[in-house]
Amino acid sequence: MIDTSPITQQLAFICELDRLKHVLRQTALIDGSRRENSAEHSWHIATMAVVLAEHAAEPFDLGRSLKLLLLHDVVEIDAGDTFCYDADGNRDKEARERRAAERLFGMLPQGQAAELRGLWEEFEAGDTPEARFAHAMDRLEPLLQNHANGGGTWRQHGITRAQVLARMAPLQTATPGLWPTLLALVDEACAKGDIVADAGAHASVSGARR
Amino acid sequence: MIDTSPITQQLAFICELDRLKHVLRQTALIDGSRRENSAEHSWHIATMAVVLAEHAAEPFDLGRSLKLLLLHDVVEIDAGDTFCYDADGNRDKEARERRAAERLFGMLPQGQAAELRGLWEEFEAGDTPEARFAHAMDRLEPLLQNHANGGGTWRQHGITRAQVLARMAPLQTATPGLWPTLLALVDEACAKGDIVADAGAHASVSGARR
Numbered sequence: 001m002i003d004t005s006p007i008t009q010q011l012a013f014i015c016e017l018d019r020l021k022h023v024l025r026q027t028a029l030i031d032g033s034r035r036e037n038s039a040e041h042s043w044h045i046a047t048m049a050v051v052l053a054e055h056a057a058e059p060f061d062l063g064r065s066l067k068l069l070l071l072h073d074v075v076e077i078d079a080g081d082t083f084c085y086d087a088d089g090n091r092d093k094e095a096r097e098r099r100a101a102e103r104l105f106g107m108l109p110q111g112q113a114a115e116l117r118g119l120w121e122e123f124e125a126g127d128t129p130e131a132r133f134a135h136a137m138d139r140l141e142p143l144l145q146n147h148a149n150g151g152g153t154w155r156q157h158g159i160t161r162a163q164v165l166a167r168m169a170p171l172q173t174a175t176p177g178l179w180p181t182l183l184a185l186v187d188e189a190c191a192k193g194d195i196v197a198d199a200g201a202h203a204s205v206s207g208a209r210r
Numbered sequence: 211m212i213d214t215s216p217i218t219q220q221l222a223f224i225c226e227l228d229r230l231k232h233v234l235r236q237t238a239l240i241d242g243s244r245r246e247n248s249a250e251h252s253w254h255i256a257t258m259a260v261v262l263a264e265h266a267a268e269p270f271d272l273g274r275s276l277k278l279l280l281l282h283d284v285v286e287i288d289a290g291d292t293f294c295y296d297a298d299g300n301r302d303k304e305a306r307e308r309r310a311a312e313r314l315f316g317m318l319p320q321g322q323a324a325e326l327r328g329l330w331e332e333f334e335a336g337d338t339p340e341a342r343f344a345h346a347m348d349r350l351e352p353l354l355q356n357h358a359n360g361g362g363t364w365r366q367h368g369i370t371r372a373q374v375l376a377r378m379a380p381l382q383t384a385t386p387g388l389w390p391t392l393l394a395l396v397d398e399a400c401a402k403g404d405i406v407a408d409a410g411a412h413a414s415v416s417g418a419r420r
Binding site: 010021042055061145 | 218241247256269281326
């Protein structure tokens with residue numbers, strides 16, 4: 001007989017979480033030595049939320065935002081990581097991740113399965129202050145990594161300044177106080193050739209700022 | 211001139227955190243393929259806290275406990291990971307970690323440096339409900355990993371049942387509802403020879419339970 005007590009279900013889910021440490025993201029660590037996995041990425045952005053909470057544009061519950069950040073990538077255990085600039089991969093991403101959420105959160109006792117799946121859906125929808133702040137953290141980490149490690153995925157894929165700024169948009173609204181500093185990092189990366197400087201836009205913005 | 215604006219200090223601290231991903235613990239992942247690093251460990255135990263919060267023996271603030279768990283190993287960036295059963299390494303652990311806390315949290319703006327260092331000290335002291343629950347999570351993860359991966363560090367170092375139970379003590383008080391299940395996992399590991407069964411104690415306990 002299979003033991004399906006709530007505690008056994010919770011411990012089985014917890015053991016399953018270990019597999020997120022094998023899911024590799026495209027982005028490399030700051031020293032460029034290897035690609036980052038989604039578990040350590042999730043730790044980093046949750047810890048960043050603790051450090052940067054004061055810069056949130058609107059009142060929010062940091063504890064809830066931490067839950068969203070800790071859980072946001074769990075579906076990658078089944079669905080894998082989808083590179084943000086990969087148009088093909090992003091077409092069926094939602095369906096793959098929904099199936100993953102069904103199976104993974106479904107390992108938990110019923111009430112908790114619904115609760116944690118709800119937190120994952122809240123992050124995905126991005127419609128609450130907690131989710132908006134969480135999205136900002138999720139976008140900031142690879143920016144800092146690519147900036148530090150010589151361009152990383154920007155350089156590998158010939159990413160343009162317009163693409164980077166579109167990707168960073170959640171930071172402009174959720175943490176506006178950080179925006180000028182982050183824009184300066186993007187401009188530095190453009191100047192080094194780590195990001196492809198879009199002819200018109202970049203020349204005028206960087207001309208105005210220097 | 212060095213830019214010491216609060217935002218620049220916070221971003222420098224956040225980049226420094228990336229180094230925790232290079233600090234290897236003794237314990238291997240559940241599939242035994244490699245050792246775990248302290249960043250992914252921190253993610254795992256924080257997420258475990260979300261899943262297991264209902265089992266806490268006393269009322270506690272989960273959000274605060276998550277902060278303790280996210281920050282508890284940051285000092286290892288300088289001080290390294292000290293294996294829990296290494297008596298020599300544990301003698302100067304406190305001094306090494308205090309120096310690390312001084313330097314690392316000292317990278318932050320003054321008020322925040324004190325706040326985050328205070329959270330680290332709260333975890334170390336283990337005197338609040340939040341810290342007690344956090345300690346329990348920190349002890350539970352390697353138990354589940356060793357149990358799943360064929361004995362791991364227990365087998366490598368000939369660890370006895372009494373040593374494992376002493377290490378697990380925070381779980382007995384902080385999450386008593388989990389205790390019978392965890393004791394059963396320890397007994398299973400003893401039966402497989404993953405843990406050295408202490409003659410008297412183990413025979414009598416397991417005799418009483420089976």
